[in-house]
Amino acid sequence: MTDIDDRGFDLLLGEALAPPERPADRGFVLRVERGVAEAERYRRRRAGLLRQLASEALALGAVASSLAYIAQAPQVREALERAPELAWLTLPALFLFWALVRARGGVLA
Amino acid sequence: MPPEREADEVLCRRAAQGDKDAFRLLVETHERRLRAFLAQLGGSDLGDELAQETFIKAWQSLPGFRGEAKFSSWLCGIGWRLFLDHRRRQRSDARKLEAAGQLAESVAAPGTADRLDLARALAALDPVERAALVLCEGHGWSHGEAAEILRIPLGTLKGTVRRAKQKCREHLK
Numbered sequence: 158m159t160d161i162d163d164r165g166f167d168l169l170l171g172e173a174l175a176p177p178e179r180p181a182d183r184g185f186v187l188r189v190e191r192g193v194a195e196a197e198r199y200r201r202r203r204a205g206l207l208r209q210l211a212s213e214a215l216a217l218g219a220v221a222s223s224l225a226y227i228a229q230a231p232q233v234r235e236a237l238e239r240a241p242e243l244a245w246l247t248l249p250a251l252f253l254f255w256a257l258v259r260a261r262g263g264v265l266a
Numbered sequence: 267m268p269p270e271r272e273a274d275e276v277l278c279r280r281a282a283q284g285d286k287d288a289f290r291l292l293v294e295t296h297e298r299r300l301r302a303f304l305a306q307l308g309g310s311d312l313g314d315e316l317a318q319e320t321f322i323k324a325w326q327s328l329p330g331f332r333g334e335a336k337f338s339s340w341l342c343g344i345g346w347r348l349f350l351d352h353r354r355r356q357r358s359d360a361r362k363l364e365a366a367g368q369l370a371e372s373v374a375a376p377g378t379a380d381r382l383d384l385a386r387a388l389a390a391l392d393p394v395e396r397a398a399l400v401l402c403e404g405h406g407w408s409h410g411e412a413a414e415i416l417r418i419p420l421g422t423l424k425g426t427v428r429r430a431k432q433k434c435r436e437h438l439k
Contacts, residue, residue, distance in 0.1 A: 166435060167403070173384050174404020176302035181294035185301070185314070189293050189321045190286070196322050 213255075220251060274337040282328040289328075293321055296338055299405060300345055306400045307349050307393060316352065320345040335414060339407070343415045346397060353393065387437035394418070395430035402427050 224247055227233055237244055274295070280288035300320060305313030323344050324331075331340060388396055394416065401412040402423075413423035 166431075166438070169381070169384060170399070170403045170431070170434065173381055173388075174306060174400050176299045176405060179298060182297060182301075185297055185318070186290060186293050189297075189318055190290060192318055192322045193286070193289070193325045196326065200326075 213259075216258075217251075217255060220254070224251070271336055275333050278328060278331060278333065278337055281325070282331065289325055292324075292337065296341055297321075299338065300341055303342060303397075303400055303405060304345050304349060306388070306404070307346075307397055308352070312352070316345055316348050319348055323348070336411070339411050339415050342401070342407075343417070346415055347417075349393070349397075383438050384434065387434040390437065391430055391433060395426055395433070398423055398426040399430040399434070403431070 228237060228244070274292065277288045277292050281292060297317060301313050301317045303313075304316045304320075307313070308316070320341060324341055327344070331337070335343075388399070391399070397416055398412055401407040401415060402409060407415065409423055409427070410420060412427075413420045416423065418426070
């Protein structure tokens, strides 16, 4: 290393650390554009899945509360008291109903 | 307001509304400086990778950008935080050595003995010291702007630049 004064050191530092003088790198710009397009696709897919999840949860909640309301009717309550396993049967029935609705939605889509 | 900042503000507003042509112009204008900054922190390969990530993050965050700071310093700040995140994830010594080697290449391009010594001196600096030195001595940011980019107090930034310069100077003696 040669012996340099403060001014020489500042100049050396400035030159070594300065960004290069060159035109815009088209290849890099294209890579960024592709990255942005990919990120946008991912964001849309994620938002779509979240919307679907929310609407399905809402639908299931509505069906469950309807069933709970129906179960409070005196005749239904009496039947459930005679055969409590009927209450448990509603769960797979509910699942089947949801699967059917999903399958139908998939076919229609 | 300087014309280039005004142009950036117009492009930012358009890009925030989803105008990809406006965003492309912003990338074309700012990629050179951002990539140079990040390459000086972690080598050219990592610099390019982080710069690309920075622009994608900027595109996603543009609707929230209020233009209180310059677009270029906001962008640099995102790049700096991505670099810190990356560094936290990759703590192994092998990675650090590799990055230091690449850094020496990126700074010592013209190949003089002084530049090579300086590259080694810079590689030995702490990342905050190196970033502060690059921003203030190489890229022409003011101390206030550099402090904003690195999110450290102004006094700390000034002390960091002074210390980094001193360390480089001692390394070159």
